[in-house]
Amino acid sequence: MSDEVERYKYEAAMAAVEAVRPGMVVGLGHGSTAIHALREIARRLKHGELHGVQGLPCSDHVAWQAHALGIPLTTFERTAAADLTIDGADELTEFCDAIKGGGGALLTEKIVHQNSRRIILVADHTKLSARLGGRCALPVEVAIFGWQAQRRFMEALGAEAVLRTEDSGEPFVTEQGHYILDCRFESMGDIAALSKKLDGRAGVMEHGLFLGLAHEARVAGPEGVRTLSRG
Ligand SMILES: O=C(CO)[C@H](O)[C@H](O)COP(=O)(O)O
Incomplete structure (x- = not known):
């Protein structure tokens, strides 16, 4: 920095x-x-x-x-x-x-x-940024149970979804006890629609679209x- x-x-x-x-x-x-x-x-x-x-x-x-x-x-x-x-x-x-x-x-x-x-x-x-997603990946916080299903879900939405890890290589665990998938999109398309889809998905505890x-x-x-x- x-x-x-x-x-x-x-x-x-x-x-x-x-x-x-x-x-x-x-x-x-x-x-x-x-x-x-x-x-x-x-x-x-x-x-x-x-x-x-x-x-x-x-x-x-x-x-x-x-x-x-x-x-x-x-x-x-x-x-x-x-x-x-x-x-x-x-x-x-x-x-x-x-x-x-x-x-x-x-x-x-x-x-x-x-x-x-x-x-x-x-x-x-x-x-x-003129358009969200152009600069950074979208963090998606997911339940540890079945997290791979959320990765597939994000991939089906067009993202490259990477499990966030610590320097040690272990998965990063949030204070609330979840994993994070950092999801990079070529284009998020309709951002409000994407936000709604993520809001409605069991296992997605929260996402970084504010x-x-x-x-x-x-x-x-x-x-x-x-x-x-x-x-
Ligand atoms: O959302 C956040 C943490 O979850 C931070 O507010 C965001 O990452 C900005 O951090 P920084 O000011 O260090 O760049």
Whole structure:
């Protein structure tokens, strides 16, 4: 990762944190861009600028990071929804549709997104894409039972589906105890229809198409930080 891209990630996250207000419940996203937002929220909390803010983490890993940074946390047991969620993306369009799941937290991230009043995606400009799937594979989280059937299903939909593995060669297992198939399509065709097909498939626990969920994005690049909105 170049220093430049890292700086853009930082700038995008900083711009998003401007939307956090005292007393808010903030959905805390997963990944190397969202971590900058976490650190800034922690810094502002420490300086008394964000009194009463509580984090609703998008994964156990983020819960651990936020706890280490001193951000008070809440859960769905105590909170119905996040006022604002700041989260990264692997690929996104000008209209804030996104592919997520590069970090393996897509299921829990989607739960938090679906229970957020406002969502701001944060990304560096290299993640912008005219058409989803052009830049990265689509992560599909599948039950371990019969996972090969889901691979065949994805192949029948036109994807090259690869089981995500650890460096050791062992399958990567999500925090929720599932496998991930990284599915590369030549073209996803009708993305909304694909999303529906995956939603309806037993054994597909979640997929990385986040369509119509995010309200806005902050995308940083050589020209500064752009604000995108769903419209
Ligand atoms: O969806 C995600 C994790 O499941 C991340 O938000 C996504 O992979 C972006 O991560 P990064 O900011 O590190 O590129």
